[in-house]
Amino acid sequence: MTAGDALTLFDDPDPVSEAPVDDRMLRVRQIYAEPAAASSSRGRQVIARFPDAEVVEVPSHWQIPDLHGNAGNVDRWVRVKTETLVLGVKKSLAARPNERSANWIAPSTANGCAMACAYCYVPRRKGYANPITVFTNIDQITGYVRRHVARQGVKPAPDQCDPVSWVYDIGENSDCSVDAMVSDNVADLIATFRGLPTAKASFATKYVNRQLLDLDPAGRTRIRFSVMPDDDARLLDIRTSRVDERIAAVDDFVSAGYEVHLNLSPVVLRDGWERDWTTLLRQLDDTLSPAAKAQAAAEVILLTHNRDLHEVNLGWHPKAEDLLWRPEIQQPKRSGNGQDNVRYRNDVKRAGVATLRSLIAAHAPWLDVRYAF
Incomplete structure (x- = not known):
């Protein structure tokens, strides 16, 4: 059935908020949906945004034979991300301790992504395809977050996550900037943290979604724009916003009330990497305003890769593996x-982190490194 047919089975959908969808990123033709997810308010909203899509009922968002474990989808890696969505209900609600980028990993409101970064860890758990899955029980998730924050009380001491607030990562398994085109889950999370004076949301992104500028985060949401040298990004960051565009957006997001940090991630060690990271750091220094620099901080994350993903990439993007798969130094x-x-290797990584820290000190001394690994 089409999305239009599916909607006739339920009550009229709630009014669909205007969130234009980038049709270069998403041209959804098929929506796999758990019945409870499809009939929910948030599920109806997603279905209404893609009126020409076929809605296919599935017992679980984890039980979709056409997607999960289907090795044939390697040949359709990007097409699946473009044309498929999944709707599910988040069954287990828990905040996991992190203590690196954030104090806590919040319960997911989505997993999977429409982008196709060659080093992404999410498809390792989903098997050959990882289109966006939207969890539609957003009220339960935000309610859990509020209660969890209340139980923490006031943060007793500064840490590397934040000097004052408890930090909750809301996008561990997805990119919230893209998720915001699919549903209002991200808008609801930002609104939730706007009302939590002891906590803030945080998510990393490689996509510039200017719709987020209108959400009034009031300083309670941290966006971490991931950046790397442009030559690396053009090979590895498939279907993302270009690095120049991410950097150019920083000042606008600061002005809109976001805290904006930078993820120097992943750092890929290859011939000439020091030269290209120097160029990038100088670009940041030349581009960002004093206001953006005053609140900026960075995470430095050297590449971690995966053998199974290496095999998948050889089926759709083998050139990426020339940079990612380096057994002689891994x-x-x-x-x-x-x-x-x-x-x-430990010695290679240790030297890489030390070199990048020295480059930051020389070319972007205002950029505090919150952690590096």
Whole structure:
């Protein structure tokens, strides 16, 4: 059935907020939906934004044979991201401690992404395809977040996440800037944290969505624009906003009431990387306003890769693996979620972090590094 047919099975949808969809990013033709998700207010909103899409009922957002574990989707890697959405209900609500980028990882309101960064860890858990899954029980999620924040009380001491506020990452498994085109989940999260004086939301992004400028975050949401040298990004950051566009947007988001940090991520070690990161740091220094620099901070994250994802990439984007797969300087790393990853050898990584810190000190001394790993 089409989305229009599906809507006739339920009450009339709530009015659809105007959120133009970038049709270069999303041309949705198929929406897999759990019945409870499709019939919810948020589910009806998503379906109404894509009126020509076919709605296919599924028992679970994790049980979609055409997507999960279908190796044939390697040949359709980007097409699946462009043309498919999934609607589900988030069953388990929990905030996990993090203590790196954020104090807590908030319950997801989405996972998967319409972009196709070659090093992304999310598809490692979903098997050959990771289009956006929207969790429609947003009121339950925001209610849980409010209660969790209340239980923490006032933050007792500064830490590397923030000197005053508890920080909650709201986009661990997705890119919130793109999610905001699909539903109002991100707008609802930003509104939630606007009313929480002891906490702030945080998410990393590689997409400049200027609709977010109208959401009045009141300083309670931190956006972390991920940046890397443009030559690396053109090869590895597929379907994202160009790095120049991300940098150019920083001042506008600061003016709109966001705290804006930078993720220097991932740092890919290859011939000439020091020269290209020097160019990028000088660009940041030349471009950002004094107001943006005064509130900026950075995370430095050297590349971690994955053997299974390496095999997937060889099926759709093998050139990326020339940079990402460097066994002569990499070592195995067992991740916290049980994945078999690879990262740079300890000595190589240690030297890379030290070099980048020295480049930051020389060319962007205003940029405080919150952590590096």
